[in-house]
Amino acid sequence: MGNDLTEAEAKVYDRQLRVWGLELQKRLMAARILIAGCSSGVAAEVAKNIALAGVGSLSLLDDAPCKSEAAACNFLISADADQAQSVAEASAATLHEMNPLVNIAALPGGLPAIPDPEFLRGFEVVLITSAPFSTLLQYDAACRQLGVAFFTASSRGSTSFFFANLHSHEYTPLETPAGVVPTKAISAFPSLASALSQPWKTLRARYTHKLVYVVRVCADFESHTGRFPTTEDLPALQQRARELAADARAAAAADANGGPLPRDLISEDVMPAGVLEEYVIGNAELAPVNAVLGGVLANEVLKAVSHKGEPVKNFFFFSLGDNVGLVETLGEIV
Amino acid sequence: MKEKIKSAKVLCVGAGGIGCELLKTLVLSGFEDIELIDMDTIETSNLNRQFLFRRKHVGESKAKVAADSVRAFRPNAKIVAHQGNVKESKFDKEFFQKFLLVLNGLDNVEARRHVNRLCLSAGIPLIESGTEGYLGQVTVHYRLKNAAGEATHVTECFECAPKQSRNKTYPVCTIRNTPDKPIHCIVWAKELLFARLFGRPDQVTDLDENKNKEGEGDGKEEGPSVFLRQDGESADAYAARIFKRVFTEDIENVLKMEDLWKNRDPPTPLRLDSILGQSSSAASDTHGAASNGTAAAHSNGGLQAAGDSACKALGLTDSHRVWNLRENAQVFLESIRQFLEGRPGEVGEAVFDKEDDLAVEFVTAASNLRAAAYGIPQQSLFNAKGIAGNIIHAIATTNAIVGGLIVIEAMKLLAGAPEHSKATFILKHITNPKMKRLLNAVSPGEPSPKCAACGTARLELVIDTHTTSLGQLIDKVLKKRLSLVEPTVRTDGGFEYEEGEGLDEDEVEANRGRLPLMLDALPGGGLGHGMTAHVEDQVQEFKVAIEITHKDDWDEEAHPEGFILGGSVPPSAPTANGDTSVAAGPSAPAAVSDGDDDDLIIVEAPTLAQQQRDAKGKQKRENEDEEAPRKRQRAVQQSDNVIELD
Structure with missing residues (x-):
């Protein structure tokens, strides 16, 4: 390939070209990305990061009014934005100013309850935030059919995670030793449904992030009810956690091959006090958590379209406090 | 907690790659009382990550535009923007003492070191950061005291761990x-x-x-x-x-x-x-x-x-x-x-x-x-x-993550939970499959007693005390090598030399009169072999004891400077933007700083003739040169065996 960058592009992207090179930049510039549910602060962070990186087109989908409470953490909405604008419109206006070289579009309407394959087909990557798992599961399945990379992210209180499904993803390593021709590798991703039904008996409790259990319990709830849990639902969620833990212990005890070591056994209160509560009640996003999660997630979106760098498979967790950002691989590849 | 954050007065040093992200995350987190220092103006190559700036702002002050841009989405934030160098005398200890926290988003080791010394002297916690490409780090540095003035929580200071310079030397x-x-x-x-x-x-x-x-x-x-x-x-x-x-x-x-x-x-x-x-x-x-x-x-x-x-x-x-x-x-x-x-x-x-x-x-x-x-x-x-x-590689995502981590550490300190402080490192990929970490966090390091900035470091200076004057000691060793601005020198015998503001004219005169005196002939028994010089910079509140060893018979080829400074010395060559530093920690990525500006490589080594004459001398000299700070000389290059690339 020749040098297709315009002079303006070369000047603005100079510093990142020195990080990831011209070929990768050109792949980014051909990428079409959808972010649906962009009220959240984490969506705003990702949108900013990938718009700065210079993707080809970035489409936003969120018809909530831009001055709504839910969009309080979206810094892309200017204080003097027209109240009549949607979150998508107000965010797109700022993103366009931030990087006029990217084709930014605010799409009309909200996320359809039933995925429309014709619509999704127009993107290489779809990121959905602020939707219950009932919706996410449908979109993950639809994207899988189309081969469109699917991400979802959630940041509540001090805890946060994102999920990635790149299906069968071919990539070259981020860096190879000088003189070595990079070899392609394939990373196969489980579906969201499979990831969410990973039996707890297979998890090594000592090394597993506590949010794995929280997300599972909430996902079960959301996929049954089609809505987010509230404070009133906490007892039911805790009950569900105890059931899953009991099942896991029973399954481990029945395991003919000796089963897991005692220290890896799931305890009854698998989730430390407060973690579930904070996740369920803590609707308030914390900006620094969004910044961290949005930064790591944007890197993954860029990896998905550039096919460069080993991707995170398939959950990433970050909580304020311990500052550890941890990758968990859940689910079976079918 | 919300009130604490709202009323906390914080200083952000740097409005570049990290600074823009930091400022945004601070105001979104509820911080409303912020002062911001940056001397730079906006360039086109900043726009891929310094997202508070637009093309129309190229050429304007980073600090001012960043403050204005943030007000566009958080109009109630009070942000005072200073376009200036943090090393200017107006940003002194009293200025630093106005703040509860100092947050660094700097791109060079020299300014970081200066801010570190001022934070130590003002007793203000410092949160340090750096990025390069996919790598980044955030560290915390403080000595917290209780009401009785006893230290309760103490971490290493920025200068405790040696920093590797990105600058390379070429013969x-x-x-x-x-x-x-x-x-x-x-x-x-x-x-x-x-x-x-x-x-x-x-x-x-x-x-x-x-x-x-x-x-x-x-x-x-x-x-x-x-x-x-x-x-x-x-x-x-x-x-x-x-x-x-x-x-x-x-x-x-x-x-x-x-x-x-x-x-x-x-x-x-x-x-x-x-x-x-x-x-x-x-x-x-x-x-x-x-x-x-x-x-x-x-x-x-x-x-x-x-x-x-x-x-x-x-x-x-x-x-x-x-x-x-x-x-x-x-x-x-x-x-x-x-x-x-x-x-x-x-x-x-x-x-x-x-x-x-x-x-x-x-x-x-x-x-x-x-x-x-x-x-x-x-x-x-x-x-x-x-x-x-010497362009530093930089991307938006790493800066965003680092900005978030700085605010997290700031919130822990404001919440009175320094025991939860972490030094956090952004990794390029998972290095330990069992740990599965992309962000790794460790407890802050312990202060190093050998640190010249915060410790009780004793330096050892080998010098010819018969032929070296006090003036030469001050210029060559204290100012050039140790980066002091206004040094004071005291001996155990009661001799004192002072510089700086607040001295009468006759005091200045008297001090000046002491400069030509040879070290071993200073009043009060001199500063000869085995004696100790107590050196201080009041602006930086930098204090160090230097033990003197006399040596005559110097090989000028081997030691062109005419002295050897040992013990724990602040690491080398703090001379330009874009220096980087390796942070301590078990999985510290190589060092990092988002510089946007011109940077330099210092090139120094013996000349060919010297090499041929004295291979052994060359070895010594190179070893020493690695530690020798060299002042940046932009316009005129005088030394014949130093090439600076800037």
């Missing part, structure tokens, strides 16, 4: 005679040739000292005038003459130094006529404009403003393609011609600037021609610019 003789890497050629093109042709004529570069100093070559005495354009000489003739001089004759001369080529491949002199006469059907020569030397450039470049770009004139639009030999020669000639004809006022004044296209083109072509002569791989314009400008 002058390698640059001048035996380059074997692209960087050697770029240093030569930029520091020696560019400075010689376009810089100040009185500026001595190693290019013309070659023969005189070492008695090599034909031994003919010649001044720098050989590199100046002669009366009546056309720009084209001058360019061709310079080509012949540096790529033909100088290479032929260096070939005569037979010792050099016993164990390495000798270079091949280049001949301009044969290069330009090469068939243009060479596979890589795909650009029609590059057809017939500068003649084509002239006709082609008629539309171009001369002095703007040789590449444009020659139709070389792909900055990622490595030029062939012929194209390099054409760019070399054309860039000289454009410099002379398009920017005559700058000739004799020019300083290399990585944003100056023509200068970068000249350096690329010159270094590639030299590389061709020596059989060294050549570089694209893009790569050569990166190397010559």
Whole structure:
């Protein structure tokens, strides 16, 4: 390939070209990305990061009014934005100013309850935030059919995670030793449904992030009810956690091959006090958590379209406090 | 907690890559009382990550625009923007004491060290950060006290752990005679040739000292005038003459130094006529404009403003393609011609600037021609610019993550939970499959007792106390080497020397009168062998005890500075933007800082003659040089064995 960058592009992207090179930049510039549910602060962070990186087109989908409470953490909405604008419109206006070289579009309407394959087909990557798992599961399945990379992210209180499904993803390593021709590798991703039904008996409790259990319990709830849990639902969620833990212990005890070591056994209160509560009640996003999660997630979106760098498979967790950002691989590849 | 955050007065140092992200995350987290310092103005190459800036802001103050942009989404945030250098005296201890926390988003070690000392002196916790490419880190530094004044929580300070400088050193003789890497050629093109042709004529570069100093070559005495354009000489003739001089004759001369080529491949002199006469059907020569030397450039470049770009004139639009030999020669000639004809006022004044296209083109072509002569791989314009400008690689995502981590640490401190403080490192990929971590966090390091900034470090100074005056001690050791601004020196015998504001005129006079005294003859028993100098800088509240060891009989070759400073010394060469530092910690990524600005490489080593005379001395000198801070000398390069690339 020749040098297709315009002079303006070369000047603005100079510093990142020195990080990831011209070929990768050109792949980014051909990428079409959808972010649906962009009220959240984490969506705003990702949108900013990938718009700065210079993707080809970035489409936003969120018809909530831009001055709504839910969009309080979206810094892309200017204080003097027209109240009549949607979150998508107000965010797109700022993103366009931030990087006029990217084709930014605010799409009309909200996320359809039933995925429309014709619509999704127009993107290489779809990121959905602020939707219950009932919706996410449908979109993950639809994207899988189309081969469109699917991400979802959630940041509540001090805890946060994102999920990635790149299906069968071919990539070259981020860096190879000088003189070595990079070899392609394939990373196969489980579906969201499979990831969410990973039996707890297979998890090594000592090394597993506590949010794995929280997300599972909430996902079960959301996929049954089609809505987010509230404070009133906490007892039911805790009950569900105890059931899953009991099942896991029973399954481990029945395991003919000796089963897991005692220290890896799931305890009854698998989730430390407060973690579930904070996740369920803590609707308030914390900006620094969004910044961290949005930064790591944007890197993954860029990896998905550039096919460069080993991707995170398939959950990433970050909580304020311990500052550890941890990758968990859940689910079976079918 | 919300109230605490709202009322907390915090200082952000730096409004660049990290600073923009930090400022945004601070105000989104509820911080409303922020002061921001940055001396820089906005450049186009900032816009890929410094998201508070727009194209229309290029040239404006980063601090001011960042503050304005943040008010666009958080109008109630009070942000005071200072366009200035954090090292200015107005940002003193009293200024720092206004704040509950200091948050650094800096791009050079020198400023970081200064802020660290001020934070130590003002007793304000410091949150430090740095990024480079995918790597980043956030560390916390404080000594918290209870009401009774006892230290309750203490971490290492920024200077406790040694920092590795990104700056590299190259022996002058390698640059001048035996380059074997692209960087050697770029240093030569930029520091020696560019400075010689376009810089100040009185500026001595190693290019013309070659023969005189070492008695090599034909031994003919010649001044720098050989590199100046002669009366009546056309720009084209001058360019061709310079080509012949540096790529033909100088290479032929260096070939005569037979010792050099016993164990390495000798270079091949280049001949301009044969290069330009090469068939243009060479596979890589795909650009029609590059057809017939500068003649084509002239006709082609008629539309171009001369002095703007040789590449444009020659139709070389792909900055990622490595030029062939012929194209390099054409760019070399054309860039000289454009410099002379398009920017005559700058000739004799020019300083290399990585944003100056023509200068970068000249350096690329010159270094590639030299590389061709020596059989060294050549570089694209893009790569050569990166190397010559020492450009830091930077992306938005890493800065965003680091900005978030800084605010997290700030919130922990405000919540009164310093026991939860972490040093956090962003990794490029999972390094330990069992730990599965992309962000790794560890407890802050312990203070080092050997730290000269915060510890009870004792330095050891070996010096000739009979022949070294107090003034020399202060200039060479305390100011140059230890980065003190206004030092005070006390001896156990009661002698005192002071500098700085607040002294009467007669006190200043009295102090000045002490400067010529030799160390061992200072009043109160002197500062001789085995004695201790108690040294202090009141602005930085930097304090250190220096034990003196007397030594006469110095080998000037081995120790040109005339002293050896040992013990725990602040690490080397805090001299320019873009220095980087390696943080401590089990999985610390290599060091990091998002600099946007020009940076430097310090090049220093013994001359060839010295090397040949005293191999052992060379070894010692190099070891010592690694620790020797060198002040940046932008305009005038005086030392003959130091080449700075900036």
